[in-house]
Amino acid sequence: MKFLPKLFAATLLLVIGCRDTGSEQAPTPTPLYYAVPDGFPPFFSPDDNPLTKEGVALGRKLFYDPILSGDNTQACADCHRQENAFTDPRAFSIGIDGIAGHRNSMSLINIAWQHRLFWDGRAHGLEDQALFPIKDPIEMHESLPNAVAELQAIPEYTEMFWLAFGTRQVDSTLIAKALAQFERTLNSINSRYDRWRLGLDTLSKSELVGMELFMNNEKGGCAKCHSFGALFSDFLFRNNGKDSIVTDLGRFNISGLPQDIGAVKTPSMRNVEFTAPYMLDGRFSTLEEVLEFYNTGFKLGPNTDPFMFTLQKGRLSEKDKTNIIAFLKALSEPEILTNPAFSKPQ
Ligand code: HEC
Ligand code: HEC
Structure with missing residues (x-):
């Protein structure tokens, strides 16, 4: 492992x-x-x-x-x-x-x-x-x-x-x-989660439960798209059900395939704590809003990714959502925000 x-x-x-x-x-x-x-x-x-x-x-x-x-x-x-x-x-x-x-x-x-x-x-x-x-x-x-x-x-x-x-x-x-x-x-490549995998750091109970929920296809269902590999995405194009009427055609503009209507690149979950606002159009300003979207807010239409149809609305309790967010934050590496090698050269 x-x-x-x-x-x-x-x-x-x-x-x-x-x-x-x-x-x-x-x-x-x-x-x-x-x-x-x-x-x-x-x-x-x-x-x-x-x-x-x-x-x-x-x-x-x-x-x-x-x-x-x-x-x-x-x-x-x-x-x-x-x-x-x-x-x-x-x-x-x-x-x-x-x-x-x-x-x-x-x-x-x-x-x-x-x-x-x-x-x-x-x-x-x-x-x-x-x-x-x-x-x-x-x-x-x-x-x-x-x-x-x-x-x-x-x-x-x-x-x-x-x-x-x-x-x-x-x-x-x-x-x-x-x-x-x-x-x-x-x-x-060096978040608390990475260090935990190496046995060099610990994750809290809430973060560990959140990880289970993230991976579980009936509960969080997140890893199905934000795959549980090291990059936390497979970077494939999907429509996650934001709207019943798609306004930005996304990948369809490039591929011309009907299944790509409204599909966009699945983002990584690493450092998502720092990347608000969220989604293609920045419609959500917090991770809490994102979680509620995946809990009750998504819309199912002809171009929505088939996996979204398997997710039950209202399946996540307040506690579940809090735990998933705690896990997402364990994927943060705050050092990147100030790493001098990345910053404006003098
Ligand atoms: C005015 C704001 C703005 C400026 C300036 C800008 N970008 Fe971007 N960048 C964006 C937006 C918005 C997107 C997404 C656009 C889209 O998908 O159509 C993007 C997307 C990207 C991506 C794709 C990332 C991915 O995950 O696929 C890269 C790489 C990138 N920009 C690099 C650059 C570089 C290099 C420059 C300077 C030469 C630059 N950007 C200047 C706003 C900007
Ligand atoms: C059917 C595939 C799918 C599932 C399931 C899914 N996502 Fe997403 N997710 C996407 C796609 C595609 C986007 C980009 C959509 C957009 O920006 O319009 C996205 C965007 C996001 C964003 C915004 C990232 C950013 O940089 O803007 C977050 C946060 C997120 N998802 C978290 C989750 C969590 C947490 C779960 C589980 C509760 C989950 N996702 C389940 C496909 C999925």
Whole structure:
């Protein structure tokens, strides 16, 4: 049963740093290896964009820099805030022109393990995703040639591109690669629950009962979708019965399949304590509201996930709900909210 024996080896390890000193010879960036604890899927990083110290540093700077937006006022970090586990406390983020989008921002924690990005999975991989918000007319509303030209004019940036990618020629592919590298380091693998699995910490009676309820298909029924693996989601697309009439078609816009009407990516439960408001449209501000939704509030319609039909309304007592919430909070890792490696570079 025990997994994660290598948990404490699971920090970002710096290995071999050899850099050419010759003036114009491309430097060798310093590889970073991410040791993944047992029980987690293998760490994914594409062959043409391996993690390096210099790449992550550049991505981190870009992530916090409003220069990527049309009027230089908005950074990725404005809608993905560290103190909120890299999501936005507003139900709908406001873009640079003061216009709100129509979906809740998503947490970027443990994004390294996800391949279909956005609520509807329309982007494939972080390199593909990174340029969407820059170009998005409601979000950062910037043209890529503009963003490239602005960065190209800043010697500190061209030096960082040189160190990370061996070229001073900025381009959008490299911007995307650097952002993706930084995002792949935003991981949470050391919650109290993880330490409990290792025998290094305890969980309270309430948390343990909550875990049983979470797993039990007749009671909580949560693990059926927010699977009980290390990531607490299988990241598949589902309609959990929020509305009888679907307003956001979700995955259907991409797949065209009727069963995907209103289906969106199932979020992880890790750090959910910090990611309010909840759901695609941020309609719930507390976990208590979410639990009451799953207890009595869900609606069954032709596109609702079949599993929701098996859940009995009113099956959860006040105590049951409190226990499930206690368990969810054991999946929190408050350290990620202040980890200096994730924060705005000086
Ligand atoms: C104006 C607010 C805003 C800004 C700025 C913004 N995002 Fe987002 N981000 C969102 C919203 C909203 C979503 C969900 C959109 C959707 O699913 O259609 C999202 C989704 C994502 C996702 C997908 C996460 C997942 O679980 O699938 C990633 C990755 C991401 N953003 C990274 C970035 C990066 C990198 C930048 C900067 C280049 C950025 N975002 C800038 C609001 C923003
Ligand atoms: C049929 C699959 C399914 C079941 C069962 C299910 N969920 Fe969900 N859950 C989802 C999907 C899909 C979403 C995203 C829906 C959305 O945002 O509109 C979601 C969203 C959530 C969110 C919001 C997360 C966020 O970041 O916005 C929480 C919290 C949550 N579920 C907790 C639970 C709990 C607790 C249970 C058990 C009582 C449960 N879920 C049962 C599929 C399910």
